[in-house]
Amino acid sequence: MRPTLRQLEYIVAVAETGRIGLTATQLNVSQPSLSAQLSAVEDDLGVALFQRGRSGAKPTPIGDEIVRRARQILHEVQDLRATAQGDGIFQGRLRLGVLPSIGPYLLPGVVRRLHREHPSLRLVVREESTRDLDEGLRSGRLDMVISTPEDHPGARHTHLFxxxxxxxxxxxxxxxxxxxxxxxxxxxxxxxxxxxxxxxxxxxxxxxxxxxxxxxxxxxxxxxxxxxxxxxxxxxxxxxxxxxxxxxxxxxxxxxxxxxxxxxxxxxEIALVQPLLPEPRSGSDLLAEILCSEANLIND
Incomplete structure (x- = not known):
């Protein structure tokens, strides 16, 4: 079945780095092999995913949409595996966006607790402005964000504090x-x-x-x-x-x-925000509880 999950991973990685050579190095594959895989996907789909030039590889307009959907598919597969292992979002990587006015003060205690209680979790934190958080959530660049709910319409909100x-x-x-x-x-x-x-x-x-x-x-x-x-x-x-x-x-x-x-x-109001899928990501309710608990400790 094409494109394969591996090819979807290649597409997302190139979109994130903007350079095929750098992506090949990061993924430990040869640049010709990576280029061939990208071309194979473009041939199968009948569209150009990237504009290649001396400045790098930039997604085309249709490429942006393909990258977004590829991220969503990869997230669903990750959730499927995590659900099978019974640990939800705590098994694997979670890309969490957070407002700079919250992250440095709320997250240190949260990160320590997550590391202690869920050592398999690889938490990747991005501090960004409200606008950039919303873009990251919509594009699939971020899995969840801690933000003001009114700035993320059409998403799933879990009130924190x-x-x-x-x-x-x-x-x-x-x-x-x-x-x-x-x-x-x-x-x-x-x-x-x-x-x-x-x-x-x-x-x-x-x-x-x-x-x-x-x-x-x-x-x-x-x-x-x-x-x-x-x-x-x-x-x-x-x-x-x-x-x-x-x-x-x-x-x-x-x-x-x-x-x-x-x-x-x-x-x-501060909320844990995630894409509006049929069901919230497994384990997100527990993450919300941990965030609320830490906020209460700070404000006591």
Missing amino acids: TERFWIAMALDHPLAYSTEPVDLGVLKGQTFLTLGPKYRLSHIVASLAARAGGRVSDEYEGTSLNAIRLMAAGGAGIAVLPSIYAATEARRGTDVSLRELKDAAAIR
Whole structure:
């Protein structure tokens, strides 16, 4: 039956590296053999999968769709084998995408537990923006993502936890005198610091700033929560931070004053998101439980 599973693996690997020679080296096959296999698939399907040139091998428009479907088929076969072995997603490789505002603070404890309890799992983590996570999920580049559910329509969502927001400011800021929760209205006229527009957090902060009568800084857009915190510590404005990050900072001692933001809309939902297949991937419910448990430990 053509294309074979091995040929599908070749197609996906070339799409990911963009170079036939590099792919051949990674897969431990000769470049002529790999090229011949790709040509055989193209002949069988009657379409060109890649545009080959000096810059590498780039999927054609139909090639992009074939690559996406090849990934899906390979995932299904992987699930079939894992189900037969009784360990679901924990037997094999899981490509997990996560928001940068969550991954470094939630995942270390999760990874340790998974390594201890499920040593056969090979977890591959990718920290990416909201937009890139959605593209990765749709294309099959990622198996699951930890993200805000509203940004992944048409997918399966498993609620993990709800995060509240905190504000961080320089230690000499007028609002740094107290550790009590602060009402949104108190932030009128303040400058809000946030990530770039590719991240859901930036839209949340923009909404909060508008309702508070403040402004979002147009002089600085951070690429990480640490960068935003450092700008706030230097007096550039007020950083709005998710609770998992704020709790982590509070434990280690920090260079900013932290106060919880008291507002009903100052929350974000976090979910484990996967493609909307007839059934969720076997073991994803257990992974969700582990993620929830770790989030509760951090926020306690």
